[in-house]
Amino acid sequence: MLAGFVTLSGGAWANPAAEFPELPSPSYRVHADAKGRVFAPLAHPVYLLLSTSPKGDAAAVFQSKPTKLPETPVLLKAGANVLKNHAVGVQEFVVHADGTPPRTKPVFRNTTVYRRANRWFIGQGAVFALEGTDTASGLGQTWAALAGQPFQLADTLQLDLRQDRRFRMQYYSVDQVGNPESPRIVDFEVDVTPPQTVLRFEGPHHESSVASKGVLVLEAED
Incomplete structure (x- = not known):
């Protein structure tokens, strides 16, 4: 589902609601943003490779000494990690380790929006959106699923909000290095039907005239 990500070994997340599809296993990658900053996932090992091509063709993986393991991950701390090369002056390569989900x-x-307990009620002309934010590597993708339906990208989700209807939705976002947010559930109801009000008289009255002992009663239902 998360195209272009390197799949991490392990099972799927525990599903908090059986009415929703099973969530995919977390997937991680290294990301370079528009400013040239390099981000790596804090929760997943990363490796140093050396290649004669900027695309990483025929790359060799660095081994640590003295263990000489065939593949040795680089241990990163949260935030900026500075890797230095003293061969020509001092070259610094900064890797930002991101362990915070969006x-x-x-x-x-x-x-008009009204909230009661954990349910939202919305009126006519509503526009629904899922807004994600991320303070480190940046927002990657946001996924959503209506109860009983598969997950899809949130910006491709089409909801008919023109008539009375209840919705139950699970959603989550993933950042640019693959850190997944814990899924959340939102319940909301579209209410575009106005209330109905009935006028009636109690006590002495004639047509629309009410005696001094009469009572005018307004009853509304919604």
């Missing part, structure tokens, strides 16, 4: 929240625009 945060995602549901947003309702262009409508």
Whole structure:
């Protein structure tokens, strides 16, 4: 599902709600942003490779000494890690270790929103979106699934918010190095039907005239 990611060995996450599909296993990668900064996942080992090509063709993996293991991961700490080369002056290569997952929240625009307990009620003209933020490597992808349906990219999700209907959705985001957010569930209901109000009289009255002892009663239902 997360195309282009290197799959990490291990099982899928525990599913907090049986009505939703099973979540994929976390996947990790190294990411370079538009400023040239390099980010690596803190929770997954990374390796140093040497190649004569910037694409990494026929690369050799560095081995540590004295263990001489065939593949030796580089141990990173959270934040900036500086790797130095003293052969020509001092070259510094900075790797930012990112272990913080993104945060995602549901947003309702262009409508009146009412919240009761853990359920949202939205009115006419609503526009729904999932907004994710990430403070390190940046936001990667946001995924969402309606109850009983498979996960899909949140920006491809199409919801009919023009009529009364209840929705139950699970969602989460992944950052640029593959750190997954813990999935969350949101319940919301579209309410575009106005309440109905009935006027009635109690006590002495005639048509729309009420005696001094009469009572005018307004009853509303929604």
